[in-house]
Each structure stands twice: as C-alpha cells, then as structure tokens.
Amino acid sequence: MNWKVNFGVTAGVCVLLPFMVPQYSLTVLIEALIFGLFAMSLDLLVGYCRLYSFGHAAAYGLGAYSTALILTQLQPSLPIGIVLAVLVTILAAIPIAWICTRSTGISFAMLTLAFAQLGYAMLFRFRDVTGGSDGIVGIPRPSGPLGITWFQGKTGYYYLVLGCLLGSYLLCRAIVRSPFGAVLAGIRENEAKTIALGYNTRVYKIATVVLAYGFGGLAGALYAAFAGFASPELFFWLVSGRVLIMVVVGGAGTLIGPILGGVFFVFLEHELSQVTDLWPLIFGSIFIAFVMFAPEGIWGILTSRFNAKPEVPNSASGKETSDAAA
Amino acid sequence: MPLLECKGLVRRFGALVAVDAVDMSLAAGKIRAVIGPNGAGKSTVFNLITSVLKPTAGEVIFAGENITGLPVHVVAQKGIARTFQLCHIFPALTARENVRIAAQARDDQRWRFVGGGRVLSRSAAIADEALEHMRLTRFANVSAAMLSHGDQRLLEVAMAIAQKPRLLMLDEPTQGLSLEETDRAVQILKGMLSVGNLSVLLVEHDMEVVFKLADDITVLHRGRVIADGLPAAVKANAAVRSAYLGGSE
Numbered sequence: 001m002n003w004k005v006n007f008g009v010t011a012g013v014c015v016l017l018p019f020m021v022p023q024y025s026l027t028v029l030i031e032a033l034i035f036g037l038f039a040m041s042l043d044l045l046v047g048y049c050r051l052y053s054f055g056h057a058a059a060y061g062l063g064a065y066s067t068a069l070i071l072t073q074l075q076p077s078l079p080i081g082i083v084l085a086v087l088v089t090i091l092a093a094i095p096i097a098w099i100c101t102r103s104t105g106i107s108f109a110m111l112t113l114a115f116a117q118l119g120y121a122m123l124f125r126f127r128d129v130t131g132g133s134d135g136i137v138g139i140p141r142p143s144g145p146l147g148i149t150w151f152q153g154k155t156g157y158y159y160l161v162l163g164c165l166l167g168s169y170l171l172c173r174a175i176v177r178s179p180f181g182a183v184l185a186g187i188r189e190n191e192a193k194t195i196a197l198g199y200n201t202r203v204y205k206i207a208t209v210v211l212a213y214g215f216g217g218l219a220g221a222l223y224a225a226f227a228g229f230a231s232p233e234l235f236f237w238l239v240s241g242r243v244l245i246m247v248v249v250g251g252a253g254t255l256i257g258p259i260l261g262g263v264f265f266v267f268l269e270h271e272l273s274q275v276t277d278l279w280p281l282i283f284g285s286i287f288i289a290f291v292m293f294a295p296e297g298i299w300g301i302l303t304s305r306f307n308a309k310p311e312v313p314n315s316a317s318g319k320e321t322s323d324a325a326a
Numbered sequence: 327m328p329l330l331e332c333k334g335l336v337r338r339f340g341a342l343v344a345v346d347a348v349d350m351s352l353a354a355g356k357i358r359a360v361i362g363p364n365g366a367g368k369s370t371v372f373n374l375i376t377s378v379l380k381p382t383a384g385e386v387i388f389a390g391e392n393i394t395g396l397p398v399h400v401v402a403q404k405g406i407a408r409t410f411q412l413c414h415i416f417p418a419l420t421a422r423e424n425v426r427i428a429a430q431a432r433d434d435q436r437w438r439f440v441g442g443g444r445v446l447s448r449s450a451a452i453a454d455e456a457l458e459h460m461r462l463t464r465f466a467n468v469s470a471a472m473l474s475h476g477d478q479r480l481l482e483v484a485m486a487i488a489q490k491p492r493l494l495m496l497d498e499p500t501q502g503l504s505l506e507e508t509d510r511a512v513q514i515l516k517g518m519l520s521v522g523n524l525s526v527l528l529v530e531h532d533m534e535v536v537f538k539l540a541d542d543i544t545v546l547h548r549g550r551v552i553a554d555g556l557p558a559a560v561k562a563n564a565a566v567r568s569a570y571l572g573g574s575e
Binding site (some may be wrong): 171174175178179180181182183185186189190192193194195196197198199200201207 | 376378397398399400402403407408410414415416417418419423426427428430431432433435436437438439440441442445446449485489
C-alpha cells in the first residue's frame, strides 16, 4: 500500500467531484469537508494526547464569529479575513489552553466545556457586537486579493475548502510525525514517564491545544463565510459532543479517520433528516455500536484488512535464545 | 567533589517519617547500592533525589549544584536518568520508539514540530545502540506491551542509558523477575556498567544482585542509614543482619 498513490487518487476524486454531482449537492459536500476538518482538529487532542475536550465548539464558534465580524466590519478580501480569524482564534486559545492544561481527564473535559459555554453566554451578554440570539447575518465573501473571484461561487468555494482541508491534513500529519509528535505519543502513553525523561509536558499540551483551536477555528471560519451567518448554536455544547462522536466513530489518533467520521455524519444527517425526525436516535445507536464493536473506528476497519499484525519474536527468558541473540 | 550528595534528607507523610536525616554521597564513576528491608525508605530517597517528591528538610546537591525541589523535567535535563520500581514504559509504542523518545529528550532540537527528520534519525541511532547494549535489538519493532516483564525492565534501562545521563538511577531493576531472568538481567547490567564509566545509584531488594554489582552500599532501615561502606563490611555488620532477619535493634 503506497500512501502517496492512495492520497493522490483520493485527492483526484475530490477534485473531480463537482463535475459529477449536481450543484445543490455541493452544499452538503462543502459542509462535510468542513466538519471533516473540524473533527481532524479535535483528533490532535483526543487521538494524540488523550486530552478529551468537551468544548471544541469554542474553537469553531470563535473562528466563525471572528470571520463574521472581520468580514462585515473591516471588509478585507476573503482569504485575508479567514487568516485573521484563525489568528484571533489562536490568540484566544492561548489563555484557555494555559488554564485547561492545569488539569487532566474529566476535569480537563469540564474546563473546556466551561470555556465553550462561557463563549455561548457572552454572545448574549454583548448583543450589540454579536447580535445576541439572532447572530450575525449577511456575511459577504469579498473578492481579492489581486481581484481573484473564483472562490465566490459554490464550486470555487468547494475547492477553497478542499484546499484548506488537504493543507491542514498534510500539516497535521507532519506535526504528529515530528519529534514534537513523538513527545505527544509519550504523553498519551505515560505522562509521568515523559516528564521523568526531561520533557516539560505542560508546554507540549498547551501548544497542542492551541494548534487544535487553530485548525478548528479555520473550520469555523470556512463555515461562517459559506453559510453567510454565524449563530450562537455554533458555540453550543451539542456541537462539541457531535464532533467528539465524529472523532471516535472515524477512528481517533489517525487524522484521516476523523475526517471520514465528519464526512460520514454530515451525509448521514442529510439523508436521514429527509426521511425521519428520529435521526438523532440513529446517530446515537451508531455511536454506541462503534464504541462497543469497533472502537478503532471507520478508518480502523478499513485498514485492518490490509495490515497484518507483525510477528513477535519469542520472549527471551531462556538462555539459548539470549545466546542466539547475542 | 562527589557527583551526588544528599544532606540530611527528611520526608514525612503525616506522622510517618519515611526518610529520616539521610546523608549519602556518590563519587563519579562509582556504583552505589541502597538496600534495606521493605518500607525502609529506599524508593522515597529516589523520589526525593529526582524531585518526584519534595523533601520535608535537607538538600540534594548534584555536580555542585543544589537541585532540591526543582521540577522533575528540569532535574532530568541536568543529566539524571532513572527507572521506576513499577516499570514505566510506553506500552503501545515499539521498543525502538520507546528508547528513541528517551534519546530525543536530550536533543537541542527536540521541539521541532514540522520536519525534524534529522532529530528523529540521530535519536534512532542512539536508541539502536542502547537496545544493543540491553540485547533487545530483535524486539526493536515490537510494541513494548508484547515484551516479557523482564524485557520490559531492560527496556526501561535502555531508555535511561539513551538519555546519556551523568547519573543513572535504577529502582529495583530485577523486581518481579524469575531467578533465570534475574541472572540474565544482572549479567547484562554488569556488562553495560563495566563498559561505560557510569555513575550509578541502585536500589535493590535482592542482596545477591547488590553484591554482584555495587562498589559501595548504603543500608537503610526505617528511614535511617544504619550502615555505609564496602560490600564485605556491610555483609558482616551486625545491625544489617538483624534488620534483614527481622530481629530487634
């Protein structure tokens, strides 16, 4: 299995998709890719550091509202607006990360949830700026720089989102395979040992939370500019719960898995919500089924047929074997 | 000047005095064993030196520098590597990756978060060397969880030597091993210690192991030092004998 071939084929199919489906289906495709990006950003925390954030909606909401405010108030070109929104999200994430990483486990989950709900509450407190429960509507997609307009249409916007997803994936992949990423694996496996080896794990965790917020903020920014509005629901804990489910169902700790999880759930919701009002019930059933029967997730199921388990040499307590090895 | 010096270390847990005014020193290039019956305070002394626990009183001087109460990761960066009594490894990672992460801890560019291929490869080279020393090379690509308990303990020692420490601290490296495994571990440790000019502090319950490895011995009993000296002298010491036989003092 050549990674580059698979990646190339998948990317090629994604590039050709707009020519194969009708225009109205592109809406679902774009949302699916955005949620894939959002779920992947959470995977950095859940899959690589085993930090269960139950407030990742904060990243999404921060990205979306920053984009909404920047594009409606400052009116820069769309790419500049998105970049600025991501920077705002990252800056806001630094103190949040600093506080949340003081704890681990369930209290980490609760602290992240608290920050997301704080954001939600502040939207209603500062309704002059945020529009309160109405949110911010009429977000434009300004052209430029250099008079570029291709991303203003639906097909063009699909490619913008696809490009952001691919770029983010390659960057995240580089991060988890770097020396930094190796330390994250250490933190996941045994944090006390990682500290004893001489790593200041707190700094690594803060950096990872900030990175996850950055990519999550990018997803939120892309969503706001696409939907044309930002509403308080983006900050709500249901969003945090949904994205956590996407990560687990997709396959935590694989980056690709959560992207598939996000895409899968957006499609599923789209199809089921046309047929029945009971789709959250089906959502929940699928989640339970995965946790019980396939904890490695969608990506785990897909890859397990190709990866045979490596053979383990006999353990060397016997004298003959140790001599043979020496 | 000794490499490591403990001056009047005290550690209380509530009413219990686990470590009581312990003085101890280790000269560079020597192997000192800390022995004593269960509950003598051996592991507590280890945890005080590596700052996992803060002393109630007393000081730890390492290479002329007071390191008492520094954060654990800072102490490690000074060049003190340790193993834990209850084996601490990264179970889901391969043996090589376990040791590689340990080696990378002392690399100046360990922070690299994109690229960093050279950091990875030079740490991997150090890791392979350490695995070779511990005779674990053929397990390099096996996940640590699959190794036998004895090999896991050796793996943790490999991680410690990959840190290129100035002081190596081993906390009961043969704990929970069968007689056969213990012999093999002692043989490997002895081989490793004789090659490098390492300074080692060794906590050990098994007297046989201690007499095979140590240059000097400190005997702890109920948190106090009751004997300190060459193995032969300690072996003959009456107080040590009564402590080990459970007799009254």
